[in-house]
Amino acid sequence: MTTIEDYTHCRQILQNAVELVQQTSTIGAEGDNAPLNIDINNFSCSTADDVTMEKLTRSIGNLFRDCLVLLSENYQEYMFNFLFEYQYDKNDKQFKENLTIGNLPAFLNDLEAIRDSFDAFNAAWDGELPLVKQFLTKYPRYKDRFGPWGTTFLYSAAKNGHIKLVIYLITDVGCSVNAQNQQHFERALLTEFITAADFKVSPKAGSTALHGACFAGHLNVVKYLVEHGASYFIRNQAEETPLDNVELNSHITEYFKTIINAGYSKQRQHLPQTPISHGNNQPGEDCIWEYKQLLTDNWVAFNGNESKQLSESLVVKPGKQFQQDVHLSVDSADYSVSTSKFLSCQRCTDQNANLAWVRCRGSSILNFDCYALWQIAFTKHPKFDSNNTMDLEFFDLPTTDDVEFQAQLNAWYNCDAKTNSLLDEAINKWGRWANIHVDYVTDEELMFDLLQFSFQNKDNNISGFIRWIPKLISISKTNRNHVTNIDNFQLSSNSELIPLTTLLLKSVLQTATTNIVQEEQEQILTDDVNYDNDVRSDSGNREDDPDDSTKPQKKVNEMQLFPFSSSNKCNSTVLSHVYH
Numbered sequence: 001m002t003t004i005e006d007y008t009h010c011r012q013i014l015q016n017a018v019e020l021v022q023q024t025s026t027i028g029a030e031g032d033n034a035p036l037n038i039d040i041n042n043f044s045c046s047t048a049d050d051v052t053m054e055k056l057t058r059s060i061g062n063l064f065r066d067c068l069v070l071l072s073e074n075y076q077e078y079m080f081n082f083l084f085e086y087q088y089d090k091n092d093k094q095f096k097e098n099l100t101i102g103n104l105p106a107f108l109n110d111l112e113a114i115r116d117s118f119d120a121f122n123a124a125w126d127g128e129l130p131l132v133k134q135f136l137t138k139y140p141r142y143k144d145r146f147g148p149w150g151t152t153f154l155y156s157a158a159k160n161g162h163i164k165l166v167i168y169l170i171t172d173v174g175c176s177v178n179a180q181n182q183q184h185f186e187r188a189l190l191t192e193f194i195t196a197a198d199f200k201v202s203p204k205a206g207s208t209a210l211h212g213a214c215f216a217g218h219l220n221v222v223k224y225l226v227e228h229g230a231s232y233f234i235r236n237q238a239e240e241t242p243l244d245n246v247e248l249n250s251h252i253t254e255y256f257k258t259i260i261n262a263g264y265s266k267q268r269q270h271l272p273q274t275p276i277s278h279g280n281n282q283p284g285e286d287c288i289w290e291y292k293q294l295l296t297d298n299w300v301a302f303n304g305n306e307s308k309q310l311s312e313s314l315v316v317k318p319g320k321q322f323q324q325d326v327h328l329s330v331d332s333a334d335y336s337v338s339t340s341k342f343l344s345c346q347r348c349t350d351q352n353a354n355l356a357w358v359r360c361r362g363s364s365i366l367n368f369d370c371y372a373l374w375q376i377a378f379t380k381h382p383k384f385d386s387n388n389t390m391d392l393e394f395f396d397l398p399t400t401d402d403v404e405f406q407a408q409l410n411a412w413y414n415c416d417a418k419t420n421s422l423l424d425e426a427i428n429k430w431g432r433w434a435n436i437h438v439d440y441v442t443d444e445e446l447m448f449d450l451l452q453f454s455f456q457n458k459d460n461n462i463s464g465f466i467r468w469i470p471k472l473i474s475i476s477k478t479n480r481n482h483v484t485n486i487d488n489f490q491l492s493s494n495s496e497l498i499p500l501t502t503l504l505l506k507s508v509l510q511t512a513t514t515n516i517v518q519e520e521q522e523q524i525l526t527d528d529v530n531y532d533n534d535v536r537s538d539s540g541n542r543e544d545d546p547d548d549s550t551k552p553q554k555k556v557n558e559m560q561l562f563p564f565s566s567s568n569k570c571n572s573t574v575l576s577h578v579y580h
Contacts, residue, residue, distance in 0.1 A: 006075045007118055010148075013067045013079075014115035017060050021108045024056045049101055057098040065093040078148040082114050113139040121147030127162030136173050143175045150182035150204060158221050159212030166209070166221055170228055177230045180206045183237050205237035214242045217249035226259065233275050233429065243271045261432045261451055264288045264362045276366045276428045277502075287311070287362025291344055292465075294355050294410075297379055299465075302328075310360070313339050314368040314470055314499055322472075322498045340488045340497070342469050343392075355392070357412075359467035361453045363427050370499035372468035373488065374415040374423045376438070376455070380463045384409050398440040407441065412467075423466070426450055470499040 064083065068076055080090040086107055087097040099107055120135035124147075132153060136143055146152050154175045157165040169175040183206035203211075210230040213221040226232070232242045246252040253271070262268050266286045289307040290299040302310065306328050313323040326337045328344075337344045337358055346354035364372040376397070378384055385408040397413045398405045407413070415423065419438055426434035427450060434448040442462060448455045456463040474484040475496045486497070498504070 003072075006072050009067065010071060010075050010079065011115055011118060013063065014111055016063055018108065018111045018115065020056060020059055020063070021104065021111065024052060024104075050098075053098050053100060053104075057095050060099075061088075061094045064088070068093070074150070075148055079114070082110060085110070109139075113142055117142065117147055121149065121151070121153065121156060124153045124156040124162075124165065125151075125160060127157065127160060127165050129162075129165050129168060132157075132165060133168065140173070143169070143173050144179040146182040152179050152181060152209070154179060154209040155181055155207060155212050158209035158218065158225065159216050161213070161216060161218035161221055163218075163220050163224065166224060170224075177210075177225055177228050178208055178234060180208055180234065180236070182206075201238050203236055203238040203240060207236040207240075208234050208242065210234075210242040211236055211240070211245055214249070214252055215245040217252055219251055219255060222252055222255065231429070232256070233273075233278075241273065243273070246271075259432050260430045264451070272430050276363050276430065279366065285311070285367065287360050287367045289358070289360050291356040291358050294357070299359070310337065310339075310358075311367065314370060316498055321496065324497060339470065340472055342467065357467070359453065359465075361451075364468055364470065365428070365502065368470070368499065369501045369503065371471040371501070371505075372420075372424065373471050374420045374466060374468050375412045376415055376419075376464060376466050377412050378407065378409050378462070378464040380461065381407070381409060381442075382461055383407075397438065401440055405440070423448065423450075423468075472497050473500045473504075474498075 064079070068079055071079070076090075080088070083090070086095065086099065086103070088095050116135055116139070120132055123131035123135075136153070144152060144154075147156075151159075152175070154166065154169050154177070157169060170177060181204055183202075184200075208230065210222065210225045210232060211234075213225060230242075235241055243256060246256065256271055260271060264286050265288055287307075289302040289310050291302065292299045301307075309326055309328060313326045316322050322339075324339055326339060328335045328337060333346055333354070335344050335346055335354075342358040342360075344354075344356040344358050360367070364370050375394070385406060393411070395411060395413050397416050397419070399416050416439065419436055422434060422436050426448070432449070432451055434450060435445045436448060437445045442457065444457055446455045446457055446462065448466060453466050454463065455466060469488055472486055472488055474486045475498055
């Protein structure tokens with residue numbers, strides 16, 4: 001059967017099914033004109049209604065059984081995916097359960113939506129915005145679903161370069177920018193080894209809108225998708241990322257080279273294949289260590305040996321302790337660098353002599369597998385108080401609209417959780433730039449240069465530097481599984497300090513989870529024993545009472561029902577501080 005015949009036949013099947021449902025809603029089970037109540041809130045126990053629903057289910061089942069076999073494989077699969085929600089067995093070609101008065105309105109709506117979707121998805125492919133808009137206005141929950149050809153609305157529009165339709169789907173409809181086309185269910189479940197006989201390597205399957213736009217070379221669409229959060233690391237069923245689809249389009253390749261960081265101390269020759277967090281968690285070597293005297297704006301790079309010492313201090317090897325201070329010799333002078341504050345001072349009588357801030361330009365995860373706390377320092381801002389000296393105190397950016405907040409230049413501010421997370425996310429995807437609105441500090445977005453670790457606004461009357469310091473935790477000397485969040489600037493000598501790494505966090509969470517499960521199991525056993533004892537005690541002291549409300553009730557607390565909820569202090573204490 002040709003595509004046109006499939007289209008015509010499929011629409012006719014659905015229209016016939018729609019008419020059967022509509023007739024049922026106006027003709028009672030006995031054949032009279034009494035309307036059948038299909039109010040979803042009305043759960044009738046009428047035998048007549050049950051008979052009517054049984055007849056309707058059988059009639060629609062027979063209709064699909066006789067007609068679906070005439071369709072091509074793609075159209076059959078599209079119909080089966082819809083009918084699956086209503087307990088239709090595609091092997092036996094019948095409903096396993098009868099339709100009900102409760103689900104009949106939804107079934108009718110879906111029949112009409114599937115019937116109309118053929119024209120709507122075809123319109124998306126051709127860029128006919130009015131038809132797509134009409135469909136999604138009537139059936140908004142279909143915005144991210146795939147159509148009869150296995151593609152989403154957004155993919156269809158992006159693949160064919162319909163930028164106006166792409167903008168409408170993202171900004172007005174709210175389509176997910178990373179929604180994927182239809183793919184094999186085992187791959188959708190991220191099954192490690194796919195053994196299904198019907199699995200096929202298909203580039204279209206599992207692709208996103210960015211895959212389609214990159215492959216087709218539509219630069220304006222690619223830019224819009226990326227600016228609205230499209231991931232260039234999602235893989236389709238052929239294990240391709242959108243970046244794998246740019247090889248034949250040099251202008252798309254050049255665009256990605258402008259937004260992806262090529263490296264700090266090393267220059268990558270190829271576009272990355274995965275985000276940093278999906279690597280092998282082995283510390284790499286792509287960073288530049290720098291220092292800046294307090295009264296200057298110039299950052300100076302450490303030499304190779306000094307950088308190596310600083311890098312080694314953040315990677316704690318088994319059996320070794322974290323170095324809180326690193327001693328360096330710079331230009332024949334001895335310096336001590338605090339690895340918790342990233343502050344350098346000359347080792348002499350005057351502790352304030354030759355103070356300098358230190359930073360590492362590069363990913364803390366890639367280079368040291370440790371989480372970062374981001375800091376920001378303004379060197380130019382029209383509303384900030386000027387300061388001729390770099391303040392040695394550290395401040396927090398406001399998290400509410402604080403009228404008393406008086407910011408100053410040349411001072412380090414700890415980023416709020418949102419800004420910290422956005423910077424982490426941008427670094428993780430090898431981003432060169434990040435546009436971030438720092439709440440309660442400025443009314444406009446700041447452009448962060450993640451290669452140079454600087455920022456400025458559009459008019460360049462606001463500018464400054466950024467850096468990260470390692471997220472440190474304290475491990476009890478008596479209990480290695482007890483981890484405490486600490487302040488990098490108020491350290492204690494009573495506990496062992498160590499950077500919080502991704503591997504350490506996984507270990508802590510696994511230990512915490514195991515302990516919680518064991519405690520809950522012990523509590524449940526204790527409750528069972530207490531309950532049994534109470535029952536035996538009561539049965540010997542009073543007569544049986546049919547009123548269960550007077551019997552002892554077994555208590556199940558919230559932690560038993562939700563052992564991994566936010567009330568779990570052991571889990572939440574660690575997690576809530578990972579991103580400050």
